[in-house]
Amino acid sequence: MERVQQLEKAIWNMKPIPIHHTLTAVKNGGIMIGAFHGENMVGFSYGFAGFHNGQSYxxxxxLGILEDFRSHGIGAMLKEAQRQAAIEKGYKMVTWTYDPLESANAFLNLTKLKAICSTYIENCYGDMEDPLNRGLASDRFQVEWWIQSPHINENDTDDWTAYKRIPYELxxxxxxxxxxxDxxxxxxxxxxxxxxxxHFQQLKKEHFELALDWRIKTRHIFQALFTQGFAAMKLIKMNDEPVHxxxxxxxxxxxxESEDTK
Structure with missing residues (x-):
């Protein structure tokens, strides 16, 4: 737990979670997993037990990884280890939040892991002062990862090029x-x-007002879609466009899983 605290400081430059909290959570249904390079911990994932409408999750x-060890698949390995540990404990669903405008997180969470999202939370954590979040409302997708569902193992073979696209300009x-x-x-x-x-962070750094515009307009679009019964289930990367x-x-x-466990 002390090593995890060191990673929290190094990754986010934030005050770490107290050990008495993480230790108690892990002893009561939570899961803490470390990723190691030799004897050194270079990444971790941490989750605690949740309960809503009679169902646990x-x-x-x-989930954090030291900068020098990113883009090597460690995040996906941590999530898979978390999934296996969660299944062993009897969980059917895992949930977490991420910024919907961070495309790398979206690709990992939805495309690779097969999580889905139909919940949008405005300014989820209030004003945040870390470098990744400073200056914009901390809007978040709250994803659902149905770790024992048929969806996890299905291959999406649909022709996505036939889907209707929301337009953008340059x-x-x-x-x-x-x-x-509309x-x-x-x-x-x-x-x-x-x-x-x-590249949302680069856009935010170089064209802040444009980044703010993306935050507000996509907020309205996702909220409208979720209200109409849609769920985000994949991110497609584009090589010939400035968007994904x-x-x-x-x-x-x-x-x-059945909707009564949502």
Missing amino acids: LCSHM TVDGEPIPLEV ASFFNDQEAVLVPIPR YYVLKRRTTLRL
Whole structure:
């Protein structure tokens, strides 16, 4: 737990969670997993037990990896180890939050892990002062990872190019500009593609007002889609556009655990 505290400081430059809290959580249904390079811990995941509407689940609260060890698949390995540990404890669902405009997180969570999202939380953690979050509302997707569902093992073979895309424009510098659409845009659609910037942190650093525009407009789009019964279930990376695309489908078409366990 002391090593985890050291990683929290190194990764987020924030005050770490007290050991008496993490230790108690792990002794009561929580899960803490470390990733090691030799004797050194370079990443970790931490989750604690949750309970809602008569059903238990695992709240995956933190996943962090030292900068020099990112982009090597460690995050996916930590999540798979967490999934196996959660199944052993009897959990059917794991939930966590992430910024919907962070495309790397979206690709890991939805495309690789096969989590889904139909819950949007405005300013989830209030004003945050760490470098990744400073200056913008801490909006979050709250994902659901149905770790024992058929959806986890299904291969998505749909032709996503046929789905209706929400359009965007370009600045004179080639940066993407989000466009608002009326709720009728989604009528009679079984699937929709929603664009987000490929490199949101870079956009935020170089064009803050444009990053803010993406935050507000995508907030409205996702909230409208979730209200109409859609769920984000995949992120498609584009090599020839300044955006990537979320794929959203009707939640009722996904083979998840029964809805009474949501």
